[in-house]
Amino acid sequence: MKWLFVFVCFCASFSTSFGQHRSYSDIADSVYAALKKHEPGFLLPLLHDSCRISGLPKGMNAKMIPLLLDKYPAVQAYKIVTINKDTAGTRVQMEVMFETGKAAYPDFVLNQHWRITELNVVKSASFNRLANRILAAPDTIHLPLITIRQRLYVKAEADGRKGLFLLDTGSPDMILNRTFFNDSLQLVSASGTESINGVRGDGILTRRISGFTLGRMKLSNFSAFVMNEGIGGEAEGLPFLGSIGYNVLRDFEWRFDLPAGKLILVKTDDNGDYISQQYRLTSMKYMGPLEMRRHVPVAVITISDMPFRMGIDCSIGSNVFFARSKNELLPYMSQIDPATAAQEGVPANGIQGVLNKALIGTLEFSNMPASIEQGSFVYDNAEVAPLNGLLGTAFLGCYKTVINLKKKLICFW
Structure with missing residues (x-):
């Protein structure tokens, strides 16, 4: 009996130290799995009965969690950003990446018994509203620059067509070379009564882009202008496909290193803060x-x-x-x-x-x-x-x- 008591104490001690060492990541794994798979079973056992869920009424875990997960956009990656202890418990903030390429920052609070007493996920999601423009990109993108007559070009691919795009920070949008994009064109306005970015739409042509790849960035489902006349020319065996304007790169900080011949794009949030602080x-x-x-x-x-x-x-x-x-x-x-x-x-x-x-x-x-x-x-x-x-x-x-x-x-x- 004495041996059994010692063994139980040892197991309890080991369990506590082991839990303190791994429980933050284990619980974060479960929160992420619930968000990713929309499966309440990963999350409900972790919640305290009186858990506050994004400011919603307490005591309704079994009803609220399935509804929230059903409306939460699909996620594909996560990491723990901060772990901070305060009087309410230990707050763990996560960074999750939606399949749209956008980041969100849900957090939860653990009490001393490793139960979640507060879960904030609603403010992190845009429910049932996937933006027309879908961005998928890592925190940084390194792009080699090609300089032609003092102008900067990058290699990219649009709807399966590979070539060179001029970097044009003086333009609001992407402009495509009609020589290579003469299909699926739409006339914005023949009467001039409509406008895009302040430009009157007299016979302006646009085209929907299903997929645009620039380095490790992929931008999907957006509109681009198309030149009324096509142009020829190529460099390094690649044709000139068009130009890249502000809207293509608006989610990044631009770091030009012309002596080294490269451009570094660093992903930012809506306030211009870095998604990952290591790139400061x-x-x-x-x-x-x-x-x-x-x-x-x-x-x-x-x-x-x-x-x-x-x-x-x-x-x-x-x-x-x-x-x-x-x-x-x-x-x-x-x-x-x-x-x-x-x-x-x-x-x-x-x-x-x-x-x-x-x-x-x-x-x-x-x-x-x-x-x-x-x-x-x-x-x-x-x-x-x-x-x-x-x-x-x-x-x-x-x-x-x-x-x-x-x-x-x-x-x-």
């Missing part, structure tokens, strides 16, 4: 604010203490200043043709040269290719301060450059 930058040369002109990020540069509001557009090479800035800018440019600069206004082919020095905050940009061009009405808006020009790859190549659109930040490291 630890050292920077400078960080400053961005404005947003619709889909275009805007940085303020100073030239001899004069501010210039410049859109950032990686689809152009040289930095472009609009004609109204000519007189202020010319004294700070070199390698220009004096005869061209002396003309009234700005000629059709612009004024080419080098911008000697500019600053963003305290960070210096020296000897950047620049031109003065006839301005575009697209960037002249009486409701807000008009843009003075656009910064292209000549700007992005000066430093490693980070653009976080949702936080409205630009960083250099």
Whole structure:
């Protein structure tokens, strides 16, 4: 009998230490299995009778859990984010990844007896509403850049067609080359009464994309514009399939490393925070604010203490200043043709040269290719301060450059 008592005590002690070592992950496994398989049996035995489920009435576990799981979108992966002890117990926060590519953060609280006394899942899900646009992607994507005439291209595939896409942060959406996408076209509006992103729909063509693959990212079920006329040309044995605009990459922070020939996309949430905190930058040369002109990020540069509001557009090479800035800018440019600069206004082919020095905050940009061009009405808006020009790859190549659109930040490291 004494031996049996010692054995029971040993087992209880072992069970407690073993449970404390593994129960967090074991219980998280069960929560995840319930969400993934929509099976209440994985979850109900873990719940305390008075468990609070997402603020719903207590004491109804057997009724609530099957209903919640039935409406919860399918998940395909999870990890434990934090484990924090407080007066209510131990709160375990999970990160689950829906099959749509979106992340959610359910959490639960364990009491001292390893029962769940609080379960928060409702706020993590969008019930019965799968977005038309479906993104599936890891936390980071590393893309090799192909530079052609100072413009940045990436290899990608759209509906089974492989080729090159121009990176165009000056465009709101994807635009497809009609040479390769002449099927399943839709006319947005022949009358011009409809608009897309502020562009009147006079004969605008669109096409539904079932699947677009860029590195390890897959974007499904979305619309893209299609050029009215097709274009030819290829590079590295691949055809030019179109351009990628803001909406394709809006769920990521963009990290340009032009000297290394790569672009790193880091997934962010709706607030611009990283889905995985391990990708936070630890050292920077400078960080400053961005404005947003619709889909275009805007940085303020100073030239001899004069501010210039410049859109950032990686689809152009040289930095472009609009004609109204000519007189202020010319004294700070070199390698220009004096005869061209002396003309009234700005000629059709612009004024080419080098911008000697500019600053963003305290960070210096020296000897950047620049031109003065006839301005575009697209960037002249009486409701807000008009843009003075656009910064292209000549700007992005000066430093490693980070653009976080949702936080409205630009960083250099």
